Amino acid sequence: MKRRRFVLGLSTSVILPTLAKAQQRKRRPRLGALITIGSEAQDRIAALNRGLRVRGWTDGENLEIEYHWADGSKQRIAEIANVLVNSRPDLILAHSSPSVPPLLRLTQDIPIVFVQVSDPVGQGFVKNLTRPGGNVTGFAAFEFSVAGKWVELLKELSPNVDRIGILYNPTTTPYDQYVVHGKAAADALGIPLTQVEVRDRGEINLILGKFGERPGGGLVLLPDPFTSIHREAIVDTAARLGVSAIYPYRAYVDSGGLCSYSYDVSDLFFRSATYVDRILRGEKAGDLPVQLVTRYQLVFNLKTAKRMGLTLPPTLLARADEVIE
Known part of the structure; x- marks a missing residue:
């Protein structure tokens, strides 16, 4: 009887970690997106998804994307930032300058890729363009000049x-x-x-x-x-x-x-998929240089x-x- 309990316990101790590993393998990484405005957003999201598909990621298949819309409200941006960080996604996509400060105040470990941000160095989001440091990088928009x-x-x-x-x-x-x-x-x-x-x-x-x-x-x-x-x-x-x-x-x-x-805003979202891909595959946000607009x-x-x-x-x-x- 004691031997049966031991064998059962041994079997359970082997099976449970195996099941846990199988579930972990099946788990899809999660991308949380904070979109500050809804106008023209569908074109930009379509561009992001095209860029992700080129790199082997498809929303609903091997990736989960959760979109949150702030409709230009500073208060709403702060609320969404709090919800996103508490949900612990694998990565956050932050649209435009107002979305970045509340996220950086709330997390120093969840990777953040920003899109359409003006002068990220001047605003204190990154240390420099070549090696941003910390948990954030992305695709800058206009320079103030x-x-x-x-x-x-x-x-x-x-x-x-x-x-x-x-x-x-x-x-x-x-x-x-x-x-x-x-x-x-x-x-x-x-x-x-x-x-x-x-x-x-x-x-x-x-x-x-x-x-x-x-x-x-x-x-x-x-x-x-x-x-x-x-x-x-x-x-x-x-x-x-x-x-x-x-x-x-x-x-x-x-x-x-x-x-x-x-510049072409949709192209910026398309290009942002490269950093989403690289971070999901193990690279650190702070090691990826901030990308600038090259054509107006x-x-x-x-x-x-x-x-x-x-x-x-x-x-x-x-x-x-x-x-x-």
């Missing part, structure tokens, strides 16, 4: 601009250094630059209306979850008031905006220019990557 290029383009496409407003929501975008570079370019052109802050949907018409009360105003929009969510209202108001504007993403021009100077696209909407009574310089149109007619 691009604000100077936006100001120069605005003056070039609309020579009559005699004052420039740089528009953003101070609670949802890192605006300080954009303003510094934008002001330097405006000063060089002899044009005053003012900060135009909007914090809710109701302020868009009111504040843009005041800015557009007299001719000669031009706008530079900063990359910002808030302005992206409300891009149609901003585009419509600017065009109606005859205010020339440079936008940070192609989607604004598709919605009727005058001009954008940006200049896009114009001629229909909007005609609606505003604006003739775009041929030399500028010749440099365009695309012209919407």
